[in-house]
Amino acid sequence: MKSAVVLLPGLNRDRDMIAALTKIGGQAPATVWQTDTEIPDVDLIVIPGGFSYGDYLRCGAIAARMPVMRAVAEKAAKGVMVMGVCNGFQILLEAGLLPGALMRNASLNFVCREVKLEVANANTAFTRGYTPGQIIRCPVAHHDGNFFADAETLARIEGESQVVFRYADGTNPNGSLNDIAGVISDGGNVLGLMPHPENLIEAAHGGTDGRALFEGLLGKAA
Amino acid sequence: MTIRNDIPITDDLIASHGLKPDEYQRILDLIGREPTFTELGIFSAMWNEHCSYKSSRKWLRTLPTSGPRVIQGPGENAGVVDIGDGQAVVFKMESHNHPSYIEPYQGAATGMGGILRDVFTMGARPIAAMNALRFGEPDHPKTRHLVSGVVAGVGGYGNSFGVPTVGGEVQFDARYNGNCLVNAFAAGLADTDAIFYSKASGVGLPVVYLGAKTGRDGVGGATMASAEFDESIEEKRPTVQVGDPFTEKCLLEACLELMASGAVIAIQDMGAAGLTCSAVEMGAKGDLGIRLDLDRVPVREQHMSAYEMMLSESQERMLMVLRPEQEEEAEAIFRKWGLDFAIVGETTDDLRFRVFHQGEEVANLPIKELGDEAPEYDRPWVEPKAPAPLGPVPQVDVADALLKLLGSPDLSSRRWVWEQYDTLIQGNSLQIPGGDAGVARVEGHETKALAFSSDVNPRYCEADAYEGGKQAVAECWRNLTATGALPLAATDNLNFGNPERPEIMGQLVHAIKGIGEACRALDFPIVSGNVSLYNETSGQGILPTPTIGGVGLIDDWSKMARIGFAAADEIVVLIGPKGAWGWHLGQSALLREVFGRSEGAPPPVDLAHEKRAGDYVRQLIRDGVATAAHDLSDGGLAVALAEMAMASGIGATVDTWGADEAAAFFGEDQGRYLVTVSRENFGKLHGDPALAVSQIGTTGGSSLKLGNARAISVEELKAAHEGWFPAYMGQ
Amino acid sequence: MIKARVTVTLKNGVLDPQGKAIEGALSALDFSGVGSVRQGKVFDIEVEGSDREAAEADIKAMCEKLLANTVIENYQVEIG
Amino acid sequence: MIKARVTVTLKNGVLDPQGKAIEGALSALDFSGVGSVRQGKVFDIEVEGSDREAAEADIKAMCEKLLANTVIENYQVEIG
Ligand SMILES: Nc1ncnc2c1ncn2[C@@H]1O[C@H](COP(=O)(O)OP(=O)(O)O)[C@@H](O)[C@H]1O
Numbered sequence A: 001m002k003s004a005v006v007l008l009p010g011l012n013r014d015r016d017m018i019a020a021l022t023k024i025g026g027q028a029p030a031t032v033w034q035t036d037t038e039i040p041d042v043d044l045i046v047i048p049g050g051f052s053y054g055d056y057l058r059c060g061a062i063a064a065r066m067p068v069m070r071a072v073a074e075k076a077a078k079g080v081m082v083m084g085v086c087n088g089f090q091i092l093l094e095a096g097l098l099p100g101a102l103m104r105n106a107s108l109n110f111v112c113r114e115v116k117l118e119v120a121n122a123n124t125a126f127t128r129g130y131t132p133g134q135i136i137r138c139p140v141a142h143h144d145g146n147f148f149a150d151a152e153t154l155a156r157i158e159g160e161s162q163v164v165f166r167y168a169d170g171t172n173p174n175g176s177l178n179d180i181a182g183v184i185s186d187g188g189n190v191l192g193l194m195p196h197p198e199n200l201i202e203a204a205h206g207g208t209d210g211r212a213l214f215e216g217l218l219g220k221a222a
Numbered sequence B: 001m002t003i004r005n006d007i008p009i010t011d012d013l014i015a016s017h018g019l020k021p022d023e024y025q026r027i028l029d030l031i032g033r034e035p036t037f038t039e040l041g042i043f044s045a046m047w048n049e050h051c052s053y054k055s056s057r058k059w060l061r062t063l064p065t066s067g068p069r070v071i072q073g074p075g076e077n078a079g080v081v082d083i084g085d086g087q088a089v090v091f092k093m094e095s096h097n098h099p100s101y102i103e104p105y106q107g108a109a110t111g112m113g114g115i116l117r118d119v120f121t122m123g124a125r126p127i128a129a130m131n132a133l134r135f136g137e138p139d140h141p142k143t144r145h146l147v148s149g150v151v152a153g154v155g156g157y158g159n160s161f162g163v164p165t166v167g168g169e170v171q172f173d174a175r176y177n178g179n180c181l182v183n184a185f186a187a188g189l190a191d192t193d194a195i196f197y198s199k200a201s202g203v204g205l206p207v208v209y210l211g212a213k214t215g216r217d218g219v220g221g222a223t224m225a226s227a228e229f230d231e232s233i234e235e236k237r238p239t240v241q242v243g244d245p246f247t248e249k250c251l252l253e254a255c256l257e258l259m260a261s262g263a264v265i266a267i268q269d270m271g272a273a274g275l276t277c278s279a280v281e282m283g284a285k286g287d288l289g290i291r292l293d294l295d296r297v298p299v300r301e302q303h304m305s306a307y308e309m310m311l312s313e314s315q316e317r318m319l320m321v322l323r324p325e326q327e328e329e330a331e332a333i334f335r336k337w338g339l340d341f342a343i344v345g346e347t348t349d350d351l352r353f354r355v356f357h358q359g360e361e362v363a364n365l366p367i368k369e370l371g372d373e374a375p376e377y378d379r380p381w382v383e384p385k386a387p388a389p390l391g392p393v394p395q396v397d398v399a400d401a402l403l404k405l406l407g408s409p410d411l412s413s414r415r416w417v418w419e420q421y422d423t424l425i426q427g428n429s430l431q432i433p434g435g436d437a438g439v440a441r442v443e444g445h446e447t448k449a450l451a452f453s454s455d456v457n458p459r460y461c462e463a464d465a466y467e468g469g470k471q472a473v474a475e476c477w478r479n480l481t482a483t484g485a486l487p488l489a490a491t492d493n494l495n496f497g498n499p500e501r502p503e504i505m506g507q508l509v510h511a512i513k514g515i516g517e518a519c520r521a522l523d524f525p526i527v528s529g530n531v532s533l534y535n536e537t538s539g540q541g542i543l544p545t546p547t548i549g550g551v552g553l554i555d556d557w558s559k560m561a562r563i564g565f566a567a568a569d570e571i572v573v574l575i576g577p578k579g580a581w582g583w584h585l586g587q588s589a590l591l592r593e594v595f596g597r598s599e600g601a602p603p604p605v606d607l608a609h610e611k612r613a614g615d616y617v618r619q620l621i622r623d624g625v626a627t628a629a630h631d632l633s634d635g636g637l638a639v640a641l642a643e644m645a646m647a648s649g650i651g652a653t654v655d656t657w658g659a660d661e662a663a664a665f666f667g668e669d670q671g672r673y674l675v676t677v678s679r680e681n682f683g684k685l686h687g688d689p690a691l692a693v694s695q696i697g698t699t700g701g702s703s704l705k706l707g708n709a710r711a712i713s714v715e716e717l718k719a720a721h722e723g724w725f726p727a728y729m730g731q
Numbered sequence C, D: 001m002i003k004a005r006v007t008v009t010l011k012n013g014v015l016d017p018q019g020k021a022i023e024g025a026l027s028a029l030d031f032s033g034v035g036s037v038r039q040g041k042v043f044d045i046e047v048e049g050s051d052r053e054a055a056e057a058d059i060k061a062m063c064e065k066l067l068a069n070t071v072i073e074n075y076q077v078e079i080g
């Protein structure tokens, strides 16, 4: 399976993501720069975390309007899998590829800690490495991860099982509605999540709970 | 409105530039005429305490700065130390105290920005950061505001830039009420054959300006940083600099890309006194003149005068000498990252620093003298007074006292602070804050890792600056050792009051002597550092605070030790000096928190013992015998045991220790470690005849039982320890 | 040169963590009688030219495309 | 009930990284002729009572104490 990582100025977990994809997938992903208007033929496009454009204006807002994102949208429309982690999630929301918005954390503080995640929908291309309802460990590191959607949207995404990850065991770090940590598009090929599975994939990270996501995705199911 | 260059130089103007009459006379002697206004600004920037180290230089020279692994000691943007396999660690610590007091968020943020720039200017990618913070007493009306602003600022910058914060310090004391301390540390990794320096070489080469545009930020800032605060502080406000971590991150990537292209001959970041300091340094070091054309400097405000441009402290800027044939390539890299790139001058062979603005030569100064002939003072100093002897200390209820200490401002958990920092980014963090030292894996290497710790006990230094200086080094060295790391080298950030007062100067001299002696004894050279003086408000100086930031090397991180007990039913071993210990309560946390007293001498540091004990513990860790390790520091044995229990959720039972339980459990005698070993391995604790290696208890259960005191559940310990900070900050 | 001010505010019903935190902080500072606080943004923009209508149209387009997230925010343009 | 709007803007000369980034983004989006962009904040505040002057004084105090960072920001209060 081939993958590509989108690079934008200010992203800073790009190296972490590239390392995870390389280690688990066995080959380095292609990279595309913000001004690229074409994305190579890949099965998976990943937008990593960080502070694209410094998180200025709104997180992900400026990045979402860069040329490369038009190309991402076109690929997504064709069914290519797209995953946005943290800032990547914010960018996908700003680009209109996912429903809802991410507001400032309820504490107003940046938060970096390990949380528990419930795999609320294990029946997606991204989560098939997990069992339904499985609780995993995963770190978060963000300032704006407080998921919000209006009542109607919320009812819809809950009804359609578009909530893929939820903060579990009272570990919601940011005030997200319904403990939402990750959502998927109605087409099932675009996933956004706040936590960082790429930072929990090897012994050095103190755990490997994030691995199954990449293994499932990259067709290396454990 | 622009400021003209022919403003008459009056005594008031000289004084307001922080120059003393004899210093001004020296300027007249050097250049043989009256300086222009811009030249006066340039001299004031180069010759203030912050840039010239005029009060401390004489003493800094006494520090050990070399060693078999030291590639670059003090004098460059950061120190460089060989870690083998063709790689080096590049690190430094720097203060941003005054700016942080005036505007805590931006002050701390730009402090982080400055230290990160120091590291990547040398060609290293930053891999770890620490922040050592000191605030006034918790009840002081400004303290909460400073804590929240400084922590948010450190995080706001470091998180966005993308460096993991792996450690730091937070302390409170009334002596910091009027001057908080923000000491920021950064370390990066570079290849030993790709380290970049500020020394220019070659005549007629382009001097290139890179990064963000120049505004009026901090004009006069370096002068401010060297001035004692008084009530007129309000007037100094408009000089606040605002940090832009996004631009800095782009600058990092652009610089590393450019360095890899081979285009860079010399590079220097613009820190304090911006363009002035960086240009003079590049020229003076390379025995070259520099000619600057200010009309080419990218500015973000209109009508900036030469004076303002030369003194601006706008952030995220660099100066570089470039190979002319690679100019286009270089420019393309910077444009790609959205940064300014402008050729603003050239190197010359006349050893003059010449600055042109709107067709006028606004400065023409001898470049070497600007740097090298800065005044140096042998300021008068007096022997610090010996501390008053310690009176009798009553017995305490050990359990109550422990809970009180764990929940005190200085010993409580700093989780509220470090959870606002990204501790995991880059995916190499093996130990995040909360242990003895932060540990980051060396990317691309199977087994190697680096350990980082920042330490000083200012109360010890106040009571005895010499022992306190030794202790700061020893504690840092010990914290690194407790992870299994071999301490390699250190950086020092010397924060003191007004050096023109002989008592303060005496503290500085003694602290440096102590630091030097400890560094020599422990093979722990100082490779970089920073001095921050005049931390004084209305005559009240801060506690002497010589912060030591240390770096250690772990050959195989799979054998690294952590502070948490590894398992139940293991043996708890205390390692320390032989013979009767002092059970030292002078200047202890117990004395201060429980009895509200600060008396006595600080615990003395026996450096030969430190070395021996540290080497022994490190070997136990490397041999896989020690399953957990922790050094003893503030709060002594009881606090150390509690920390090991809390980190693991496993309790322990520890034997009683003679009649004086207060001293036994809370004494702060130096040179001690706790390790745990399995029962099978207990026999492997080879005896070192010079050390006391004693079994003092066993791990297990869910509570901590110390001597005759009531058992405290680990949950209760944690509640006390984790509670204070969030409650204090209102969360 | 035309100067404009754009004000972007959260739509009714959209969660405003910052506004809420400020409410709490104000009452902790003993300001009584504070009802709700909602936080928004302003942008002071200078555009070249002298045609105010064209500028207004331009700036509205900027709001739609970038300055506001119209899923959760409203905007308002004043030409100065 | 009195409604007030507080507008907080950066003082002249203080670097505005957000504004700068927005300028860049606008020109990347092909909006031409955009000079400078400066970003600020607005707070819409409801306070109890009907004494407009008292409310204004109160809100100014809130600005000084919390809403504005007067080291780098100016503020302006409008009572609605
Ligand atoms: N400002 C800070 N930022 C990050 N970590 C911090 C900070 N202050 C304290 N810590 C961490 O909290 C832990 C306890 O600090 P401290 O009591 O100073 O440790 P020690 O006694 O081992 O030197 C350490 O791991 C330290 O790195």
Ligand SMILES: [Mg+2]
Pocket: B435, B436, B479, B631, B633
């Ligand atoms: Mg320690």
